[in-house]
Amino acid sequence: EAGVTQSPTHLIKTRGQQATLRCSPISGHTSVYWYQQALGLGLQFLLWYDEGEERNRGNFPPRFSGRQFPNYSSELNVNALELEDSALYLCASSLVGGMITGELFFGEGSRLTVL
Amino acid sequence: DAKTTQPPSMDCAEGRAANLPCNHSTISGNEYVYWYRQIHSQGPQYIIHGLKNNETNEMASLIITEDRKSSTLILPHATLRDTAVYYCIVRPIGSSNTGKLIFGQGTTLQVKP
Numbered sequence: 001e002a003g004v005t006q007s008p009t010h011l012i013k014t015r016g017q018q019a020t021l022r023c024s025p026i027s028g029h030t031s032v033y034w035y036q037q038a039l040g041l042g043l044q045f046l047l048w049y050d051e052g053e054e055r056n057r058g059n060f061p062p063r064f065s066g067r068q069f070p071n072y073s074s075e076l077n078v079n080a081l082e083l084e085d086s087a088l089y090l091c092a093s094s095l096v097g098g099m100i101t102g103e104l105f106f107g108e109g110s111r112l113t114v115l
Numbered sequence: 116d117a118k119t120t121q122p123p124s125m126d127c128a129e130g131r132a133a134n135l136p137c138n139h140s141t142i143s144g145n146e147y148v149y150w151y152r153q154i155h156s157q158g159p160q161y162i163i164h165g166l167k168n169n170e171t172n173e174m175a176s177l178i179i180t181e182d183r184k185s186s187t188l189i190l191p192h193a194t195l196r197d198t199a200v201y202y203c204i205v206r207p208i209g210s211s212n213t214g215k216l217i218f219g220q221g222t223t224l225q226v227k228p
Binding site for chain 1: 157159215
Protein backbone atom coordinates (compact mmCIF):
# COMPACT_ATOMS: atom_id res chain seq x y z
CA GLU A 1 0.00 0.00 0.00
CA ALA A 2 1.40 3.38 -1.00
CA GLY A 3 2.08 5.82 1.78
CA VAL A 4 1.61 9.57 1.78
CA THR A 5 3.42 11.04 -1.21
CA GLN A 6 4.62 14.61 -1.54
CA SER A 7 6.02 16.60 -4.42
CA PRO A 8 8.34 18.16 -5.20
CA THR A 9 11.01 16.75 -2.92
CA HIS A 10 12.99 19.96 -3.14
CA LEU A 11 12.01 23.42 -4.31
CA ILE A 12 14.11 26.55 -4.58
CA LYS A 13 12.42 29.94 -4.88
CA THR A 14 13.36 33.55 -4.41
CA ARG A 15 11.80 36.10 -2.09
CA GLY A 16 8.42 37.32 -3.25
CA GLN A 17 7.67 34.29 -5.41
CA GLN A 18 4.95 31.73 -4.83
CA ALA A 19 5.45 28.07 -3.97
CA THR A 20 2.99 25.21 -4.48
CA LEU A 21 3.46 21.92 -2.70
CA ARG A 22 1.37 18.82 -3.34
CA CYS A 23 0.30 15.87 -1.24
CA SER A 24 -1.47 12.61 -2.00
CA PRO A 25 -2.89 10.87 1.08
CA ILE A 26 -3.05 7.16 1.71
CA SER A 27 -5.91 5.59 -0.22
CA GLY A 28 -9.09 5.79 1.83
CA HIS A 29 -7.89 8.63 4.05
CA THR A 30 -10.06 11.72 3.89
CA SER A 31 -8.10 14.03 6.20
CA VAL A 32 -4.92 15.83 5.20
CA TYR A 33 -2.69 17.89 7.50
CA TRP A 34 0.19 20.23 6.75
CA TYR A 35 3.06 20.93 9.13
CA GLN A 36 6.09 23.18 8.83
CA GLN A 37 9.44 22.15 10.27
CA ALA A 38 11.83 25.07 10.18
CA LEU A 39 15.35 24.71 11.51
CA GLY A 40 15.36 25.10 15.26
CA LEU A 41 11.61 25.60 15.54
CA GLY A 42 10.25 22.07 15.53
CA LEU A 43 7.08 20.88 13.89
CA GLN A 44 4.37 23.54 13.65
CA PHE A 45 0.77 22.77 12.67
CA LEU A 46 -0.32 24.65 9.57
CA LEU A 47 -3.64 23.38 8.20
CA TRP A 48 -6.12 20.55 8.43
CA TYR A 49 -8.46 19.59 5.59
CA ASP A 50 -11.20 17.03 5.70
CA GLU A 51 -13.74 16.21 3.02
CA GLY A 52 -12.64 19.21 1.02
CA GLU A 53 -13.12 21.71 3.83
CA GLU A 54 -10.56 23.57 5.93
CA ARG A 55 -11.21 22.39 9.49
CA ASN A 56 -8.49 24.14 11.43
CA ARG A 57 -5.60 26.48 10.89
CA GLY A 58 -2.43 27.09 12.83
CA ASN A 59 -0.89 30.43 13.71
CA PHE A 60 0.37 31.33 10.25
CA PRO A 61 -0.32 34.39 8.07
CA PRO A 62 -2.95 34.28 5.32
CA ARG A 63 -0.29 33.97 2.62
CA PHE A 64 -0.19 30.31 3.66
CA SER A 65 -3.22 28.70 2.08
CA GLY A 66 -4.29 25.45 0.60
CA ARG A 67 -7.08 23.32 -0.65
CA GLN A 68 -8.22 19.73 -0.81
CA PHE A 69 -9.48 18.21 -4.02
CA PRO A 70 -12.36 15.75 -4.51
CA ASN A 71 -9.85 12.89 -4.65
CA TYR A 72 -8.60 14.06 -1.20
CA SER A 73 -5.21 15.15 -2.47
CA SER A 74 -4.11 18.56 -1.28
CA GLU A 75 -2.05 21.60 -2.24
CA LEU A 76 -0.27 24.03 0.02
CA ASN A 77 0.38 27.46 -1.45
CA VAL A 78 2.77 29.96 0.04
CA ASN A 79 2.57 33.43 -1.48
CA ALA A 80 5.01 36.30 -1.22
CA LEU A 81 7.78 34.03 0.00
CA GLU A 82 10.04 35.24 2.79
CA LEU A 83 13.43 33.90 3.79
CA GLU A 84 12.00 32.45 7.00
CA ASP A 85 9.62 30.27 4.99
CA SER A 86 12.58 28.02 4.23
CA ALA A 87 11.62 24.74 5.89
CA LEU A 88 10.60 21.15 5.48
CA TYR A 89 6.86 21.00 4.78
CA LEU A 90 5.29 17.77 5.90
CA CYS A 91 1.94 16.40 4.86
CA ALA A 92 0.09 13.76 6.84
CA SER A 93 -3.15 11.91 6.34
CA SER A 94 -5.57 9.94 8.47
CA LEU A 95 -8.93 8.34 8.44
CA VAL A 96 -11.12 10.78 10.29
CA GLY A 97 -11.67 8.02 12.77
CA GLY A 98 -7.93 7.51 12.90
CA MET A 99 -7.44 11.10 13.83
CA ILE A 100 -9.81 10.65 16.70
CA THR A 101 -7.25 8.21 18.05
CA GLY A 102 -4.31 10.34 17.00
CA GLU A 103 -2.60 8.25 14.37
CA LEU A 104 -1.29 10.38 11.54
CA PHE A 105 0.72 9.00 8.64
CA PHE A 106 3.36 11.42 7.41
CA GLY A 107 5.03 11.78 4.05
CA GLU A 108 8.74 12.42 3.59
CA GLY A 109 8.25 16.15 3.11
CA SER A 110 9.04 18.87 0.61
CA ARG A 111 12.06 20.99 1.39
CA LEU A 112 11.51 24.60 0.39
CA THR A 113 14.49 26.92 0.17
CA VAL A 114 13.88 30.63 -0.25
CA LEU A 115 16.84 32.67 -1.49
CA ASP B 116 -3.56 20.68 25.14
CA ALA B 117 -1.35 19.69 28.06
CA LYS B 118 2.34 20.51 27.95
CA THR B 119 4.94 17.74 27.96
CA THR B 120 8.53 17.71 29.22
CA GLN B 121 11.17 15.34 27.86
CA PRO B 122 14.93 15.11 28.35
CA PRO B 123 16.69 16.60 25.33
CA SER B 124 18.88 13.58 24.70
CA MET B 125 19.59 10.00 25.78
CA ASP B 126 22.01 7.25 24.83
CA CYS B 127 21.30 3.54 24.71
CA ALA B 128 23.47 0.54 23.90
CA GLU B 129 22.38 -1.56 20.96
CA GLY B 130 20.33 -4.56 22.06
CA ARG B 131 19.41 -3.03 25.39
CA ALA B 132 16.05 -1.56 26.35
CA ALA B 133 15.60 2.15 25.77
CA ASN B 134 13.36 3.86 28.32
CA LEU B 135 12.23 7.33 27.29
CA PRO B 136 10.43 9.37 29.99
CA CYS B 137 7.82 12.07 29.54
CA ASN B 138 6.21 14.33 32.12
CA HIS B 139 2.69 15.62 31.50
CA SER B 140 1.61 16.79 34.94
CA THR B 141 -1.27 18.95 33.63
CA ILE B 142 -2.91 16.19 31.60
CA SER B 143 -6.70 16.19 31.62
CA GLY B 144 -8.99 13.22 31.94
CA ASN B 145 -9.90 13.22 28.25
CA GLU B 146 -6.34 13.51 26.95
CA TYR B 147 -4.37 10.66 25.49
CA VAL B 148 -0.60 10.23 25.43
CA TYR B 149 0.91 9.66 21.98
CA TRP B 150 4.44 8.88 20.90
CA TYR B 151 5.91 9.61 17.49
CA ARG B 152 9.49 9.45 16.30
CA GLN B 153 11.34 11.19 13.50
CA ILE B 154 14.36 9.58 11.96
CA HIS B 155 16.70 12.11 10.39
CA SER B 156 15.29 13.71 7.23
CA GLN B 157 12.15 11.58 7.29
CA GLY B 158 8.55 12.32 8.24
CA PRO B 159 7.43 11.50 11.79
CA GLN B 160 6.24 7.97 12.44
CA TYR B 161 3.44 7.01 14.83
CA ILE B 162 4.58 4.59 17.53
CA ILE B 163 1.89 4.07 20.15
CA HIS B 164 -0.74 5.82 22.24
CA GLY B 165 -2.65 5.22 25.47
CA LEU B 166 -5.08 6.71 27.97
CA LYS B 167 -4.40 5.12 31.34
CA ASN B 168 -3.62 1.47 30.79
CA ASN B 169 -0.25 0.20 29.70
CA GLU B 170 -0.10 -0.51 25.99
CA THR B 171 2.13 -2.70 23.84
CA ASN B 172 2.46 -3.16 20.11
CA GLU B 173 5.06 -4.54 17.76
CA MET B 174 7.22 -1.44 18.08
CA ALA B 175 7.14 -0.49 21.73
CA SER B 176 5.47 -0.49 25.12
CA LEU B 177 3.90 2.52 26.83
CA ILE B 178 3.76 2.66 30.61
CA ILE B 179 1.54 5.38 32.09
CA THR B 180 1.67 6.08 35.82
CA GLU B 181 -1.49 5.64 37.85
CA ASP B 182 -1.89 9.41 38.32
CA ARG B 183 -1.24 9.84 34.56
CA LYS B 184 1.23 12.64 35.19
CA SER B 185 4.07 10.84 33.47
CA SER B 186 4.76 8.02 31.07
CA THR B 187 7.64 5.96 29.69
CA LEU B 188 8.11 4.66 26.19
CA ILE B 189 10.06 1.43 26.12
CA LEU B 190 11.88 0.08 23.08
CA PRO B 191 12.68 -3.43 24.33
CA HIS B 192 15.71 -4.18 22.15
CA ALA B 193 17.05 -0.99 20.63
CA THR B 194 18.82 -1.17 17.27
CA LEU B 195 20.88 1.42 15.44
CA ARG B 196 17.83 2.12 13.29
CA ASP B 197 15.97 3.34 16.38
CA THR B 198 18.24 6.40 16.53
CA ALA B 199 15.74 9.24 16.15
CA VAL B 200 13.97 12.13 17.86
CA TYR B 201 11.10 10.82 19.98
CA TYR B 202 8.10 13.05 20.63
CA CYS B 203 5.64 12.65 23.48
CA ILE B 204 2.35 14.41 22.72
CA VAL B 205 -0.76 14.86 24.83
CA ARG B 206 -4.07 15.74 23.22
CA PRO B 207 -7.81 15.27 23.58
CA ILE B 208 -9.75 13.04 21.25
CA GLY B 209 -13.24 12.72 19.86
CA SER B 210 -15.32 15.88 19.78
CA SER B 211 -12.32 17.92 20.91
CA ASN B 212 -10.42 16.88 17.82
CA THR B 213 -8.73 19.93 16.33
CA GLY B 214 -6.52 18.09 13.90
CA LYS B 215 -3.49 19.53 15.64
CA LEU B 216 -0.65 17.66 17.27
CA ILE B 217 1.71 19.85 19.31
CA PHE B 218 5.24 18.57 18.86
CA GLY B 219 7.74 19.73 21.48
CA GLN B 220 11.49 19.45 21.12
CA GLY B 221 11.42 15.72 21.84
CA THR B 222 14.22 13.44 23.03
CA THR B 223 17.07 12.62 20.69
CA LEU B 224 17.84 8.95 21.26
CA GLN B 225 21.27 7.82 20.13
CA VAL B 226 21.66 4.04 19.97
CA LYS B 227 25.32 3.09 20.11
CA PRO B 228 27.00 -0.14 18.98
